[in-house]
Amino acid sequence: MKISRLHYPLADEFKVDGSTVVAMGFFDGFHKGHQAVLQRAKDEAEKRGAKLAVLTYDHHPAIVYRKMSPHEQRYLTLNDYKMKLFKDFGVDQVFLVNYSYDFQSQTPEQFVNNFLKRFNAVAVVAGFDHTYGDKKVATMANFPKYVKGAFDVITVPAVDINGKKVSSTRIRIELDSGDVDSVTELLGRPFQTRGVIVHGEERGRLLGYPTANVKHSEYQWLPAIGIYVVTVEIAGKRYLGMASIGKNVTFSDVHPMTVEINLMDFDHNIYGEVVNVNWLSFLRNEIKFQTPEDLIDQLDKDKQATREYLEQHPDVID
Structure with a gap:
């Protein structure tokens, strides 16, 4: 081309x-x-x-x-x-x-x-x-x-879906509400972003849920703050993960917004890798937990929900 x-x-x-x-x-x-x-x-x-x-x-x-x-x-x-x-x-x-x-x-x-x-x-x-x-x-x-x-x-x-015109404006509104499932329907594919893996505070590792911190362009539209099921494409292969877009409110009231992804069944150093993130389904809103233990309990539930999503949609990592 x-x-x-x-x-x-x-x-x-x-x-x-x-x-x-x-x-x-x-x-x-x-x-x-x-x-x-x-x-x-x-x-x-x-x-x-x-x-x-x-x-x-x-x-x-x-x-x-x-x-x-x-x-x-x-x-x-x-x-x-x-x-x-x-x-x-x-x-x-x-x-x-x-x-x-x-x-x-x-x-x-x-x-x-x-x-x-x-x-x-x-x-x-x-x-x-x-x-x-x-x-x-x-x-x-x-x-x-x-x-x-x-x-x-x-x-x-x-082109109409559910009685409403498919448009970029409609997709932006759906992303701002976190409805990535509807966005997939409007696009005919999952919403995808691209970023580089950078060092974070490594707090997730201490909790037993190490995360890949994805630095996106400031010009990239992202879904709303919340927890999502995603796949991450690394060197041509897809891996299942649960992603957090948020401000780590459990640990700070002034933390900047970050994108952090816990990759399942994955243990490899990927700092510096440029990856594609496919946003598949919204799990929940960001919550400020009273203790780290409460957060860990919720992460366990998020992990189970993410695995259940894969069971229902096995093709997402083919």
Whole structure:
């Protein structure tokens, strides 16, 4: 898969060999709605003998329009993971555009002429609610009149689950409530994060539950504070674990939030390893225990619940 990092205006020497079918979108999350857009584009590309291309952006477009809180600036899928998902889907070409003020200030006609035509697009595919500039005018309903027959416009309807539209916003809300089970349904796969194993306070080891401390990017969206069933991918192999996102409130009132994972049936030094964490199921909220012994009793129950989850879902570590 070829990735072209683009900036407005495009360089004069930029060119694309061959025709493309372009799927447009930010695709944060790569959920079932996004997959429907990409599948339609893939089908069109195969039918027309064209390359499957994606036009996407290097950061939240909203950054240009308004001030965003640190939480809002996080992502469901960081860029490297998003590119991997595109590649695994069969995308041939990614046009990764820097979403700047100048880029978004183009009129819809300028966007078509300056970008999509230069991509040799024979068809452009996007979700029904996709916008490509001023949200009042740059809608999919208006898109054909700006294109003027230069290529076909294909609009993909919403994907609904349980009577509600699948969307990145919906997934963020579910993660903020800890409902990773619902997120799995919306994504069609477990929610995954990536981080590096770093040293912690090693308090878990003293309790008989040693933990791997996973340092995530500050831009990674995480589930809500709580205890979860997870699998951790280390060097291509999955291991079952129970993860804590929290502030170790039993031992401190001012501890920073950490992600700590007790890996089951695992005893190996993995400091420095970059791992993928698959968030499978919510177990409970974080609790401030009166004594370390109370905490250990609860951890024993969490461990049993985690093993029961594996019994019911044996494929999670295949």
